[in-house]
Amino acid sequence: MKQKISDKVAERLQEMLKNQTWTAGDKLPPERDLAKQLGVSRPSLREALQKLVCAGLLTTRHGGGTFVQEKNQVNFIDPLLNMFQEQTEAKFDVLEVRHALEGTAAYYAALRHTEVDRQRIQHCFDYMIEMHGSPNPLDEAKADAQFHLAISEAAYNPVLQHIMKNLFSLLENSITHNLDKLYTLPKVFEPLSHQHERMMNKVLERDADGARRAAQEHLVFVGESLQQIERAESRKLHAVRSLPTL
């Protein structure tokens, strides 16, 4: 199969990014120059650029220029994951995956974390406590996500870290309204906070197996709480739905 030239251009650009021709934050040459330099028309170049933008490797600012995206702030969401977020069961699916991943994340974080990670984890924990009761429940949910990401970051496994990031950004997008419901339940914050603390301590004590257990117990609790909420919601719905039949 012959390749489209916009694809070839995209590959060449990706090569140049890998070869550090430009590094994070750098400004690329203007489209007109770059197109001439690569020997293609501007629309073709633009299609190639669009792909890389869509892949989260570049960003463009109208009138400003085209820049290499910092690797950290990956705002890219796997488009397929995107389609899951409608189905109501998705949050339980995500929870099952997290159950699997966070256990090992905590395990390896306990083994591999450095002093810097230790400080970041503690800071995230404190911030999470601080955010409790914030007027915007979303803040608390984000702080929670940051805490979990800080731990998985300390596992020093880029593949795992990347998947976790995508999972959380998936959650943030549309399912958060269920999470903040979770936080507002009076009987839930206490055990949640306690579980977080236990998880953090096990990691920092380098007790790998204990950390894994703590993470898994935490997610079991979250899952059960979510199911309770779900059941309550469905009871409400059924009540409403059954009215017209009377």
Add this chain to the structure above:
Amino acid sequence: MKQKISDKVAERLQEMLKNQTWTAGDKLPPERDLAKQLGVSRPSLREALQKLVCAGLLTTRHGGGTFVQEKNQVNFIDPLLNMFQEQTEAKFDVLEVRHALEGTAAYYAALRHTEVDRQRIQHCFDYMIEMHGSPNPLDEAKADAQFHLAISEAAYNPVLQHIMKNLFSLLENSITHNLDKLYTLPKVFEPLSHQHERMMNKVLERDADGARRAAQEHLVFVGESLQQIERAESRKLHAVRSLPTL
């Protein structure tokens, strides 16, 4: 932040795909018509289409038309995962993640698999045995991947399934040469095959915990074998490199 119009068009198209305006395999209207219909210029429409193509939702055939991609044959690889495959440690990172995911995949597969899944899993297992000693070692690696995917499919968790698919396509792309080395080692095929069989049996017996254990033991073995190969390789490299210093 104001949105680019190509982004808005991409969103509208995505909406239409969700709303089943066109379903899998359908042919979209020609670009010229579609552009007029949406009230944008053809280049703008094309940029939007490119994004969806890049996301794996559409395919284009030069002179033929633009078609809605079948959901199954998602040839899409997370571009960031793509960047990992160069680093030599990546395979161990992937292995750690698989260790986490395949355990729970086997666990839930044991609980949720249907008769259809049972047949598919057995078929994949038989095919994998059949492929052993194939002239092209890649075939055997692919059969292995199919077997594992069949199990994770039986877990009926789309999020998990999607991640597993991406991980395996990542492996297939560039790290396969390590996997087939694994298969060609004489002392390895026997235990590997035995582990696969045990894993399958535990799943089909609906022994969830046993299935999880079997999956994890399998991956521990794979990891150790890979490390042995790695060490052997590095010894070779060192031997070669040290020659010039003599």
Add this chain to the structure above:
DNA sequence: AGACTTAATTGGTATTACCAATAGGTGAGA
């Protein structure tokens, strides 16, 4: 009726022009 040819359809690329947002420089005013 079948195979080949040809023309219409349709995606891919290039050229050009113009719009819109940003950035940087320049001049006026404090």
Add this chain to the structure above:
DNA sequence: TCTCACCTATTGGTAATACCAATTAAGTCT
């Protein structure tokens, strides 16, 4: 001299148009 506003050049975004290339399908010839 410093600061702020304004203006202009740079640069990404959009549009219109023409032409190329691959495919498809209709039409024609054998």
